[in-house]
Amino acid sequence: MDFQAFLITFREALEALLIIGVIVTYLTRIGESKWNKWVWLGVFLALLSSYGVALAFQVVLTGFAAMASHIYLKIGILLVSSALLTHMILFMAKQGRDMRGEVQSKVAAILTTGSVINMLVHAYLITLREGIETVFFFAAISGGDIEQAIRSWGALLGLVVAIVVAWTFFRGARKVPLGTFFKITGAFLVLIAAGLLVQGVGIMQDVGMLGTLYKTPGGQIGALYDLTWLMPEHPQDYEHYLRDYGVAPLIDGQVGIFFKAFLGYTQDPSVEEFLAYWGYYFLVFALIVRQRKKESAAVETPIIQP
Template identity: 65%
Template sequence: MDLQSFLITFREALEAILIVGVILTYLKKIEQKQWNKWVWVGVVLALIASYGVALVFQTVLTGFATMGSQNYLKIGIMLVSCVLLSHMVLFMSQQSRNLQGKVENKITAILTVGGALNMIAHSFLVVVREGVETVFFFAAITGGDIQKALQSWGALFGLLLAIVIGWLFFKSTKKIQLKTFFRITSIFLMMIAGGLLVQAVGIMQDIGMMGTVYKTPGGEVGELYNLTAIMPEHPLDEVQYLRDTGNQPLINGQVGIFFKAFLGYTQNPSVEEFVLYWAFYLVILILLGMQKKRHEKVNQELNQDAA
């Protein structure tokens, strides 16, 4: 959970910091620094709003738990988070190529229209989007205990690293390759999204919301294979395996629970869990490939027009 919190916080905070940094840098470049205070007003309001959303989520999730409906809310949050994380990977793969130019154009339009409220609204929306997404993702990876993720070392170090990277980007004389950061974090976020998908499928099959093509003679969801002897997905599974067989698994359950939280590892997946997990990666890779080809085609057309 700590590693997931770290990656999510780092990615979301870095994007917000970069965009706000571009706004402030551009205002300085065009000698309009008087607008800086309104940018910071928007940022502070967005942080307050994001914290408020976290409190609402915590309250709602607790209420659902007491009503015995937490599983349904968990499934919904996991699936929506999977979609949002996937969209983030695809969106940032495209937007990071010219992030600064797009932000500067937007600020120029805002200043043309004029008004402090416009500047506050823009900086507010930039930060609150990242804040709300962070809250949503935290709800997904913790099963609703958002406070646990907010207080983890992962969230703290993710925020600190994002601040350091953002500061270096705008202050250092060396050009930091943000594409590399986004590419690396995109890989990890894609893994988290795939893990959330397979966990949602597993819960749906456990409570009977989703069927299976392979059942045991007793009518239960059948397992495609069983790797408990190699690496149980939880310390409790390790204890049970040791009790039933008298043998110690090759890798202990503490490692298994890490891979389950981070990658969606399952010691005995159903056919649907296995197929959907790898199909997810295949679809994302295909979409990224199509996006790259489309970008290369546009560049070629622009180069031909320039020639």
């Protein structure tokens, strides 16, 4: 169980730390680090909320059947987080163009109240999502004894390693020119937001909230393609493939489950998951292009003197 706890904690903590790190680094790079305390407040409140969820399932609820209701909370968090992150992507794209890399000697970016609230709420939601997922994963591997999993050396070591990896990543990011930083983090956040969206779509199909355009002869949700042979999205899928075909997939399921949680990877996507994933990229690209055209038109419009 210790090794399982290590993998779970490392994966969930690293995802949250990377996203929170992007927000904090972004605020610092544009000279608005005074807002960082509110981001960390969101993280702290999310940790308290996650602890409350763990306590509720440990003390109040009994049996895994009672935990089924968490799925609807997870769907809501995934979709809201994707929307908030999209707003942040567009906001960062606008600021990145206005600053023009290192040309300006002083950053004149002004954060609106709405943008600050967006970052705080997103920091809360992304941490809460990872915290709740960790609680349910711990419940599964410990047979319901969540406290035992939390106190294991694997959970502590996973958290420490995630912090070290995230710190190393953002320490190097400080040396990256501001314009390059915005481009890299912008692309990074688009990938994460698309993954959150497609995870939400997939879960809604699993619980019957969303239908499909393509079904198998047996009436099940059909897949456009199947990449289990390359990288299964879960260790169980890895074992099942090895059992059924006598050969192991090229990439281990532990890698697949990381990319699933981090970027929304799916080994056998439905039509809706495929369209949601690639449609999101098209939508964000269209919104950024539209935003640039509006800004260009505003700059080129001549000012008529009275």
